[in-house]
Amino acid sequence: MKKIMNKAENFVDEMLEGILAAHPTELTIAADDLRCIIKAGKTPNKVGIATGGGSGHLPLFLGYVGEGMLDGCSVGGVFQSPSSTQMLEVTKAIDQGAGVLYIYGNYGGDILNFNMASEMAEIEDIRVEQVIAGEDVASAPKGEEGKRRGVAGIFFVYKAAGAMADTLASLDEVKRVAQKAADNVRTMGVALTPCIVPEVGKPSFTLEDDEMEIGMGIHGEPGISKGPLKTSDKIVDEMLNPVLQDLPYGTGDEVAVLINGLGATPKEELYIMYRRVHHILTEKGISVFKVYIGEFATSMEMAGASVSLLKLDQELKELLSKPANTPFFEQKQLSL
Amino acid sequence: MKKIMNKAENFVDEMLEGILAAHPTELTIAADDLRCIIKAGKTPNKVGIATGGGSGHLPLFLGYVGEGMLDGCSVGGVFQSPSSTQMLEVTKAIDQGAGVLYIYGNYGGDILNFNMASEMAEIEDIRVEQVIAGEDVASAPKGEEGKRRGVAGIFFVYKAAGAMADTLASLDEVKRVAQKAADNVRTMGVALTPCIVPEVGKPSFTLEDDEMEIGMGIHGEPGISKGPLKTSDKIVDEMLNPVLQDLPYGTGDEVAVLINGLGATPKEELYIMYRRVHHILTEKGISVFKVYIGEFATSMEMAGASVSLLKLDQELKELLSKPANTPFFEQKQLSL
C-alpha cells in the first residue's frame, strides 16, 4: 500500500484538518466535530442543503460545500456512512428556518442514517426533505432505477439544487429541481485498478494487468463485464451506449457531459475519451451545452473513469450556468 | 501499461482533439496545427504570453491558456519539446503588436527551441522576451539556481504574468513580474511510482513496493534520496525544510502554497500533507495568503506530490488575487 499518510486510523481526521487549514475562510465545523463540515457564511432564509457519505471520494462529498452548491456535509470513515448524529448536527447548523434538503447517494448505510437523522430533525422542528441520487445504469436494470448506485452524477444534482436555493426558493422548489436533475442523469463507469482502504491495507478486488471491468462501482461493486483492456474508443462505446438508451437521450436533446476520473487516470486519457463521446453525440444529433472533465467523484487511487450525461431543459440549463465557488469546484457564470 | 487510449502514436493528437471539442468557445488553434493551441478571444494591445512543452503533464502546459493567464501554447509529444516552428506559429497568432513573453520550464530541448523561435520571431518583427522557470531545489544546489528544473511552480509565474498583461502593461513590465514570481518560488517533490510514456510502453524507472524517492523530477529525473516509504509528516519535513532554507522563507514572510499531485495521488493524501505544511509554516511565523491543492503539473499516472512556496510582496499578492478562467483552472477574485 503506497499512500502518503500517517497512521491509517487518522487518515480521515488528518485529511479534514488539512482541508480546514487550507480553506479557513470558506469552511468551518459544527458541534465541535471535525466530521461535521459546514460553509463559513450563512444566507438568511435560504434552504439549507446537506450531503454526507463516506470518505475516500474527494471532491465528493464535502468538496461541494460552498457558494452556489451545498451548505454542509457529514463525513464518514473511508467508504463508511457518517452517523445520524453527525447528520443531525449539520442539519441544525445549516437550517435558516427554511428547511433542509438532504442529497446523497443510494447506499444502504447512508439511507438508514439519513432517515434516522430526518426523524431526529423533525423532533427538533426542522423540516427535512430528501433526494437520493442513483444513476449508475450498470447497477440495476431499467425499471429498477430505485436500486441504482449513486456515483459522479450527483454533482449535477448538487449544482441544480444549490443554484435554486440561492434564489431563496422554497424547500419544495429546491427539492423539485434536485429531483429533476437526479431523474435526468445517467452514468456508467470503468475500472482498471483497485484502490486500498487505508485501515484495510489491501485491495478489495483484483484485476489482471491487462483487464478492465465495465460498470464497476466506486467501491469496487461488480460491473457488467470484466475482460481484456480495450481501446479507449471501444471502452467509450461500451459505456455510452447503455447510457444513451437508458433515459433515453436522442436527437434534438441538449446535454451536459461529465467525464470523471476515478483517481489515478490522467486527464490526458479523459480527454481522449471525450473525443469519442463528442463524436457519438454529434452523430446522434445530441448537442452539448457544457463539458466537465476532471475528478468529481473518486475512489482514492483507483484507475478508471465514468461518463455521465445530464439531459437539460431550460430550467436545468439556467441552474447549471450559475456561478459556484467551493474549495474544490469553481465555475463562473456560463453564457447561455 | 494500463491506459485508456487508442494507438500510442495518436495519444497527443487525440487528446488535443478532445480538448478542443470540449472547450470550443475557449480554445482554438493556429496555423491549422492541432499542436498550436491559442485562446479564442484577443485583447488588442495586450502583451501575448506563450508557453510550450512536452505533453503528459496536464494541466501543464496548455491548460493555463485562457482568461487571466496565457494566450498560447505549443504542444510537444509526451515529454518532448514542441518544435521552434510551432512556437513561432503560436507567437505570430497571439502577438497584438505589444510583443510576446515566453514562459517555460528549464529543460534543454525547450530552451533550444524557444531560442530558435525567438530568432525567427525577430525576423518577423515580433519582440519576444523570455522567462525560464526553474525552481526544483532538488535538481541543483543553491548558487546554481540556473540549472534547476522547472516544475509545478511555473503556475505562479503564469498567474503573475497573466494578471499583469491584463492591465495592458508593457512587455518589460510583464516580464519583470514573471521573473519576480520565478525568483520567489521554490519546489520539492516526491515520487512513489513511475509513469509510462505511451510510445515507450514501459516505466522509465522503478521503485520498489515500499520505496519512495524524494526530489525526483516530473520525468523521473533523479532525486536526492531514495529509500523506504515514510509517514506523510516525515516526507513533508524532508521536502519542506530544504525549500524553506533555500530562498529562504522566514518569520514575517507571507506565502502562497501549492501542493501538487503528480497524477495518481488522491487529494485526500495531498490534504494530509498540507496539514503538516500548515503546522510548520505557522510554527515558523510564516503566514499563508492562499493555498492551492490539486493537480497543477502532473506526470500522467505517476504517484507522488510536490510542495511549492511563493514568497509574496504586495504586487505579487495583488496579481495572484486576480480572477482567472481557463478550461483547467478557474479562480474568482480573491479578497486581499
Next chain:
Amino acid sequence: MNTIGLNELKTIFDGLKKLMDEKREYLIELDGVMGDSDLGITMQKAFTAANEEVQSSGEQDLGKLLMKTGMKIAQAAPSTMGTLVATGFMKGGKALFKTETISSKELAVFFRAFTQGIMDAGKTVPGNKTIVDALHPATLALEDAASGNKSIPEALKLAYEAAIGGVEASKQMKAQHGRAAYYQDKSIGVQDPGATVGAFIFQAFSEAANSGK
C-alpha cells in the same frame, strides 16, 4: 437466569461484546464475499460501545437503557448493520419503557419490536436475505415459548436454534438489499453476513441465560 434485571443485562452485553470480538475476522471474511469487508469491524465497534453503555449505567428502566444503548451503537457504527442493530435496540427498548425486570414475555415483546424496527428502517420483509431472516424466525420461536410459559433460558435456546435455521435458509435467497443485491442471481448460495449477526445476537443472549441457569 429466570428474569433479566440490570445485572443480567450486564452479563448478556458482556457476552455479546466478547462474541463479536471473537467473530470479528469471520464476519470480515463473510462480508468480503459480496460486501465491503467491514462487518467484523463495525460489529466489534457497535457492541463495544453498547457494552460500555450498559456496564456504566445505573439506569433501572431497562427500556430506557436499551434505547440509549441503541443510540450509542448508531454513533459508534453508522454502517448498514450498525444502524439497523441500533434501530432494533432503540425500538425494542421503546417497547419496554418502564420495565425493570424482563420475563420471557417481555423478551418476546422486545425482539418483536426489534425485528419490526429493522424491517421498517430497512424497508424489507423476511425472505430478502437480510438480518431479518434470522431475527424473524427467532422472534416467532420466542413468542411461542413465552405463550407456552417456557423459562428464559429455554426460550432463548429455542430462539437461537430458529435463528440458526434462518441463517441456513438465507443461503438460498436472492439478495434484494445492500451491496449483495448488485450480485443479483450470483448471491444465491452465499450465506448472508447480516443474518449471521442476527444469529450471533441470539447466541450471546442464549449462552448468557444458560450459563448459570
Next chain:
Amino acid sequence: MNTIGLNELKTIFDGLKKLMDEKREYLIELDGVMGDSDLGITMQKAFTAANEEVQSSGEQDLGKLLMKTGMKIAQAAPSTMGTLVATGFMKGGKALFKTETISSKELAVFFRAFTQGIMDAGKTVPGNKTIVDALHPATLALEDAASGNKSIPEALKLAYEAAIGGVEASKQMKAQHGRAAYYQDKSIGVQDPGATVGAFIFQAFSEAANSGK
C-alpha cells in the same frame, strides 16, 4: 569522392539515415542510462527527414540545401539533440552559401560553423560531456587535414578517428548540461549519447567518402 556535389551529398545523407536506423536501439539504450531514452527515436526521425529533403531537392547551392535540411530536422525532431544538430546544419549551411562543390577546405569551414553553432545554441564549450566533445576534435582534425591538402576521404577518416577519441574522452567528463547534469558526479564514467551521435555523423560522412573513393 574527391569533391562533394549534390549527388555526393545524396550518398552521404542516405548513409547517415541508414546508420541512424541501425543505431536506433543502441542510442535508446545509451540515452536510457541518464536521459529519457528518446535519442534513438529522435535521431532516426531527424535523419529520415534530412535525407528526404536532400534526396528530393534539386537545389544546387549546397549551402542553402544544408541550411534547409537543418530546418527540416528542427521540425521533425525538436529534442535537445535534434535541435542542436538542426542548428549545426543551419549554421554550417549558412557558411557555405553559394557553394556548389565542396572540397576538404569547405568541409572544414562547414564543420567549424556546425560545431560553433551548436556551442552557441547550447551555451557550451568542449569538456562539458556533450556532442561538442566529438565534433570539436573532429573539426580540428578536418582543418588540419584541409590545410595539409589531404583528400576528402582521408580528411574525413582522420576526423572520424578524432571524433571516436572525443567520445572516449567524454566518458571521464562530468555532465554540465541536460538531464545527465542532474546526476552530477555520478555522470563520470558514463559515455555521452550526444557525443556518440557526433561520432556517428563523421562515421557516415567518412564511410560514404571512402566507399567508392
